[in-house]
Amino acid sequence: MKTKLLAMLLLAGSTVFAGPRFGFGIGIGVGPTYVAGPPPAPVVEYAPTYYRPGYSWVGGYYYPVGPRWNWRAGYWARPPYAHSYWVAPRYYGHRYYGGYWRR
16 A cells, blocks of 8 residues: 555656656757848958968858857868868858858
8 A cells, every 4th residue: 555655656746847848959050040130341360470281271250149240260270181171151141151171
């Protein structure tokens, strides 16, 4: 009798936490991102002196963060594979397409 009562209390207690659940997903880095307005004019910057052999200069760019744009300053980066080059991010038709390395 006590085991049945304990099992009933355990099952009844666990249903308290079994409320309705819902969720939504946000894809980051998977395709274009919708943004309301275009980015500001790019900041004029010059690549510093040559860093190291095998490195490429990635120019600065704006990227959306919520309702505003943030500036990412240019930097030297090592390409992830041989003979690859950086394709800069772009804004087209209210959509932001992130930059990526291409063979």
